[in-house]
């Protein structure tokens with residue numbers, strides 16, 4: 001990729017995450033610095049199939065570093081999960097003369113990128129999801145903002161829960177992973193954190209509430225991960241069994257929007273810069289990750305195959321502090 005102007009496709013895919021716009025800005029500006037032209041692909045792989053591709057110039061990414069969502073829009077594209085779809089997407093990229101593509105998203109989006117690489121497209125993946133459920137990296141863009149947003153909501157719920165001496169059951173996102181729930185539980189001061197990694201039966205939760213009330217606690221806060229679910233039924237069971245007023249709140253998509261925190265903007269900026277620089281150096285089919293306190297480029301295949309378990313120590317802490 002040396003003597004002609006390199007043309008770089010850029011897309012956001014899967015669930016949006018605060019900080020995606022900061023990545024877009026960093027990729028576009030770094031690419032421009034190295035004399036490459038970025039083309040924004042709208043609505044993820046879906047937009048690619050529809051040919052919704054437009055040049056993205058540095059001035060078009062002005063004033064977006066602090067904006068939630070993604071100016072490119074995003075989608076979960078079923079067609080990209082099929083071999084025919086992947087071949088079609090690669091052919092469209094060839095027609096569009098895009099030499100490389102930067103894919104910003106989660107595991108599913110990375111798999112789409114890997115499929116494109118098998119057809120000779122140079123790809124770079126940047127991890128972005130509020131779930132932190134990508135085993136290749138210790139940080140995914142959007143996580144910190146989601147933790148802060150959800151924890152702030154939990155603290156507000158705590159106020160009213162304590163005024164009314166109630167039990168609050170708050171459900172946070174995270175798909176099949178308990179990272180978001182663990183962080184929100186620890187930073188919101190929850191008594192119990194229910195996560196898919198450590199299944200816990202309802203009776204044990206109720207027993208814990210009973211024992212905490214006996215110790216003098218006048219309100220309770222339980223954080224439930226989406227992957228466990230059933231927060232409404234749990235609140236009803238607590239009310240019926242213990243005679244304590246209980247309310248369930250499902251935080252939902254409010255956790256995915258909003259101004260990205262400085263931490264998210266920082267990771268987004270460095271990762272976006274590294275992705276564009278890697279393309280300029282011809283170092284493609286990589287993922288930008290954060291490991292041991294440093295950003296790094298690793299092979300995309302290694303990123304997809306990585307297996308890192310949930311940190312059990314954090315869960316231990318939720319148990320120790322559950323009094």
Ligand code: F6P
Nearest residue numbers: 015129130131173174175226256
């Ligand atoms: O992956 C991010 C996430 O917000 C998950 O926590 C959640 O399970 C899912 O996306 C919700 O997806 P959708 O917005 O498509 O309903």
